[in-house]
Amino acid sequence: MVFPRIITAFVLAPLILITVWFGTLPFFLLVLGISLLGVWEYCLMAEEGGYPNQLILSIIGVVAILSALFIDGVPRGPLKTAPNTILILVFWAFIVFFREVIRKDDDYSMLRAITTITGVVLIAFFMGHLLLIRDMRFVEGGGFRLAGRELVFFLIFVVWGVDTGAWFVGKSWGRIPLAPRISPKKTWEGAIGGTVVGCLVGWLSREIFLRYGLSVFEALLFSLIIAVTAQVSDLIESLMKRSFGMKDSSQLLPGHGGILDRFDGYIFAAPFYYYLLLGTGRFF
Numbered sequence: 001m002v003f004p005r006i007i008t009a010f011v012l013a014p015l016i017l018i019t020v021w022f023g024t025l026p027f028f029l030l031v032l033g034i035s036l037l038g039v040w041e042y043c044l045m046a047e048e049g050g051y052p053n054q055l056i057l058s059i060i061g062v063v064a065i066l067s068a069l070f071i072d073g074v075p076r077g078p079l080k081t082a083p084n085t086i087l088i089l090v091f092w093a094f095i096v097f098f099r100e101v102i103r104k105d106d107d108y109s110m111l112r113a114i115t116t117i118t119g120v121v122l123i124a125f126f127m128g129h130l131l132l133i134r135d136m137r138f139v140e141g142g143g144f145r146l147a148g149r150e151l152v153f154f155l156i157f158v159v160w161g162v163d164t165g166a167w168f169v170g171k172s173w174g175r176i177p178l179a180p181r182i183s184p185k186k187t188w189e190g191a192i193g194g195t196v197v198g199c200l201v202g203w204l205s206r207e208i209f210l211r212y213g214l215s216v217f218e219a220l221l222f223s224l225i226i227a228v229t230a231q232v233s234d235l236i237e238s239l240m241k242r243s244f245g246m247k248d249s250s251q252l253l254p255g256h257g258g259i260l261d262r263f264d265g266y267i268f269a270a271p272f273y274y275y276l277l278l279g280t281g282r283f284f
Contacts, residue, residue, distance in 0.1 A: 008253050020152050023134050028070045035062050035124040037259040041249040042119040049244030052108050053115040061092045062124040069128045093117055122267055129270040136283045138213050147213055154205045155273050159265045161201030162194040162227045169193025183238040198227035222276055229272045230265035237264035
């Protein structure tokens, strides 16, 4: 099980890092592809678990919302200055509910609509904040410098550090269950180990390529919040799978399960990190 996991990581990691490096369309296509596959996995799991949903409208919602974030949100900065993304999200949700209004069979209509909207918001809209982070700028003197590449690398490295630390420490010394009802294999020792490794990686990343933008305190604080939100996101995905009666979201990634199993940490980590950066007043 470990060998396929390592091979998959060696294939995925360079692809992710290269697309982050180039940004713009390649990075958009990466986030779009992850979100589409993630929503597809979510809809199939939900349907299998007795939660009807609108797969086609879910796919349309992913493309529309992420395209709006990329075209409207990224060039203009924070979402508050780019309201078209929110407008599209609201309009798409309206269509989802309208589809249920005109459906001849109204059994499970509310469940179908809520399940559909929940998947797209969690997977596409929340993780879509990665697009906003990638084109963030740092206020410097009388101008600004592009900082998005380094900021996304910081997030990715911290999440990878958390995942690796939690897996290694949990396997080696894990004893006390973290959330036995939801994910029996996760332990408090693993969660703490992952958090410590994530903070260490965040501090090293700051020292190597983000000294101009973050203080040591901010790097450690942001790493801590990313570590906590990433691990909670992982538990939320585990809760989804348990509710749907599934072990893995799919078998697309050998050794990892599905796309959601690999990228679930960014569901809440990405938006929290984005708004933390905005809160410094030095990034926009």
